[in-house]
Amino acid sequence: xxxxxxxxxxxxxxxxxxxxxxxxxxxxxxxxxxxxxxxxxxxxxxxxxxxxxxxxxxxxxxxxxxxxxxxxxxxxxxxxxxxxxxxxxxxxxxxxxxxxxxxxxxxxxxxxxxxxxxxxxxxxxxxxxxxxxxxxxxxxxxxxxxxxxxxxxxxx
Numbered sequence: 072x073x074x075x076x077x078x079x080x081x082x083x084x085x086x087x088x089x090x091x092x093x094x095x096x097x098x099x100x101x102x103x104x105x106x107x108x109x110x111x112x113x114x115x116x117x118x119x120x121x122x123x124x125x126x127x128x129x130x131x132x133x134x135x136x137x138x139x140x141x142x143x144x145x146x147x148x149x150x151x152x153x154x155x156x157x158x159x160x161x162x163x164x165x166x167x168x169x170x171x172x173x174x175x176x177x178x179x180x181x182x183x184x185x186x187x188x189x190x191x192x193x194x195x196x197x198x199x200x201x202x203x204x205x206x207x208x209x210x211x212x213x214x215x216x217x218x219x220x221x222x223x224x225x226x227x
Contacts, residue, residue, distance in 0.1 A: 176189045
Protein backbone atom coordinates (compact mmCIF):
# COMPACT_ATOMS: atom_id res chain seq x y z
CA UNK A 72 0.00 0.00 0.00
CA UNK A 73 1.33 3.43 -0.86
CA UNK A 74 0.47 6.76 0.61
CA UNK A 75 -0.26 9.62 -1.72
CA UNK A 76 0.41 13.23 -0.94
CA UNK A 77 -2.86 15.08 -1.38
CA UNK A 78 -3.61 18.76 -1.69
CA UNK A 79 -4.77 20.23 1.57
CA UNK A 80 -7.96 22.23 1.58
CA UNK A 81 -8.08 25.66 3.16
CA UNK A 82 -10.21 24.31 6.02
CA UNK A 83 -7.71 21.54 6.75
CA UNK A 84 -4.87 24.06 6.82
CA UNK A 85 -6.89 26.35 9.10
CA UNK A 86 -7.56 23.45 11.46
CA UNK A 87 -3.87 22.51 11.50
CA UNK A 88 -2.95 26.10 12.28
CA UNK A 89 -5.50 26.24 15.09
CA UNK A 90 -4.22 23.01 16.64
CA UNK A 91 -0.58 24.02 16.22
CA UNK A 92 -1.18 27.41 17.81
CA UNK A 93 -3.27 26.11 20.68
CA UNK A 94 -1.96 27.20 24.07
CA UNK A 95 -3.47 25.13 26.87
CA UNK A 96 -2.08 27.50 29.51
CA UNK A 97 -4.14 30.35 28.07
CA UNK A 98 -7.39 28.41 28.33
CA UNK A 99 -9.86 28.82 31.16
CA UNK A 100 -10.02 25.98 33.67
CA UNK A 101 -13.47 25.00 32.34
CA UNK A 102 -14.18 24.38 28.66
CA UNK A 103 -17.19 25.87 26.95
CA UNK A 104 -20.26 23.58 26.52
CA UNK A 105 -19.97 23.52 22.72
CA UNK A 106 -16.64 21.68 22.84
CA UNK A 107 -17.76 19.03 25.27
CA UNK A 108 -16.57 20.92 28.35
CA UNK A 109 -19.64 20.02 30.39
CA UNK A 110 -18.82 16.35 29.89
CA UNK A 111 -15.10 16.71 30.60
CA UNK A 112 -13.68 13.76 32.50
CA UNK A 113 -10.34 12.57 33.77
CA UNK A 114 -8.52 9.27 33.96
CA UNK A 115 -5.14 7.59 33.93
CA UNK A 116 -3.90 6.05 30.69
CA UNK A 117 -3.18 2.36 31.25
CA UNK A 118 -2.28 1.19 27.72
CA UNK A 119 -1.74 2.68 24.28
CA UNK A 120 -3.37 0.62 21.53
CA UNK A 121 -2.06 2.44 18.46
CA UNK A 122 -1.08 5.94 17.37
CA UNK A 123 -4.53 7.39 17.98
CA UNK A 124 -6.22 5.31 20.68
CA UNK A 125 -5.63 4.15 24.24
CA UNK A 126 -7.30 2.53 27.24
CA UNK A 127 -7.91 4.24 30.54
CA UNK A 128 -7.36 2.39 33.82
CA UNK A 129 -11.16 2.07 34.21
CA UNK A 130 -11.45 0.24 30.86
CA UNK A 131 -12.80 3.05 28.66
CA UNK A 132 -11.28 3.22 25.19
CA UNK A 133 -10.44 6.70 23.90
CA UNK A 134 -9.69 7.79 20.35
CA UNK A 135 -7.97 11.10 19.61
CA UNK A 136 -10.29 13.57 17.90
CA UNK A 137 -9.29 15.53 14.77
CA UNK A 138 -6.15 13.56 13.87
CA UNK A 139 -5.22 10.51 11.82
CA UNK A 140 -2.18 8.24 12.11
CA UNK A 141 -1.08 5.06 10.40
CA UNK A 142 -2.18 1.87 12.13
CA UNK A 143 -0.57 -1.55 12.17
CA UNK A 144 -2.35 -4.01 9.91
CA UNK A 145 -1.72 -7.72 10.53
CA UNK A 146 0.26 -9.20 7.65
CA UNK A 147 1.37 -5.82 6.31
CA UNK A 148 4.79 -6.28 4.73
CA UNK A 149 5.39 -2.62 3.86
CA UNK A 150 8.34 -1.77 6.12
CA UNK A 151 7.83 1.98 5.79
CA UNK A 152 4.19 1.72 6.84
CA UNK A 153 5.00 -0.56 9.79
CA UNK A 154 7.80 1.78 10.91
CA UNK A 155 5.52 4.82 10.68
CA UNK A 156 2.71 3.08 12.61
CA UNK A 157 5.12 2.03 15.37
CA UNK A 158 6.55 5.57 15.54
CA UNK A 159 3.05 7.04 15.94
CA UNK A 160 2.26 4.57 18.71
CA UNK A 161 5.55 5.37 20.47
CA UNK A 162 4.85 9.11 20.22
CA UNK A 163 1.42 8.67 21.81
CA UNK A 164 2.92 6.44 24.52
CA UNK A 165 5.49 9.09 25.39
CA UNK A 166 2.76 11.74 25.54
CA UNK A 167 0.08 9.97 27.61
CA UNK A 168 1.06 6.53 28.99
CA UNK A 169 0.65 6.28 32.80
CA UNK A 170 -0.33 9.93 32.99
CA UNK A 171 -3.45 11.64 34.24
CA UNK A 172 -5.43 13.10 31.31
CA UNK A 173 -8.48 15.30 30.94
CA UNK A 174 -10.83 14.28 28.14
CA UNK A 175 -13.06 16.77 26.37
CA UNK A 176 -15.37 14.64 24.21
CA UNK A 177 -16.54 15.82 20.81
CA UNK A 178 -20.19 16.64 20.38
CA UNK A 179 -20.77 13.47 18.34
CA UNK A 180 -20.51 11.08 21.29
CA UNK A 181 -18.96 7.61 21.16
CA UNK A 182 -18.26 6.06 17.76
CA UNK A 183 -20.01 2.91 16.54
CA UNK A 184 -17.48 0.78 18.43
CA UNK A 185 -18.17 2.52 21.74
CA UNK A 186 -14.90 4.45 21.78
CA UNK A 187 -14.94 7.91 23.29
CA UNK A 188 -13.75 10.45 20.71
CA UNK A 189 -12.08 13.29 22.59
CA UNK A 190 -9.51 16.02 22.78
CA UNK A 191 -6.93 14.78 25.25
CA UNK A 192 -5.17 17.16 27.62
CA UNK A 193 -2.16 15.82 29.51
CA UNK A 194 -1.48 17.25 32.94
CA UNK A 195 2.00 18.70 33.32
CA UNK A 196 3.61 20.61 36.19
CA UNK A 197 2.99 23.87 34.30
CA UNK A 198 -0.63 23.16 33.29
CA UNK A 199 -2.01 21.08 30.44
CA UNK A 200 -0.87 20.26 26.93
CA UNK A 201 -3.03 18.98 24.08
CA UNK A 202 -1.95 15.46 23.06
CA UNK A 203 -3.11 16.03 19.47
CA UNK A 204 -0.84 19.07 19.25
CA UNK A 205 2.11 17.01 20.47
CA UNK A 206 1.42 14.31 17.88
CA UNK A 207 1.18 16.91 15.09
CA UNK A 208 4.33 18.72 16.24
CA UNK A 209 6.25 15.43 16.30
CA UNK A 210 5.14 14.71 12.73
CA UNK A 211 3.33 11.54 13.83
CA UNK A 212 -0.23 12.61 12.95
CA UNK A 213 -2.18 14.50 10.32
CA UNK A 214 -5.17 16.77 10.85
CA UNK A 215 -8.37 14.90 10.03
CA UNK A 216 -11.11 17.10 8.57
CA UNK A 217 -14.71 16.15 9.21
CA UNK A 218 -16.51 14.04 6.57
CA UNK A 219 -18.44 17.08 5.34
CA UNK A 220 -15.20 18.96 4.68
CA UNK A 221 -15.61 21.36 7.60
CA UNK A 222 -13.45 21.94 10.60
CA UNK A 223 -13.52 19.52 13.52
CA UNK A 224 -14.83 20.73 16.88
CA UNK A 225 -11.83 22.56 18.27
CA UNK A 226 -11.54 23.10 22.00
CA UNK A 227 -12.64 26.60 22.94
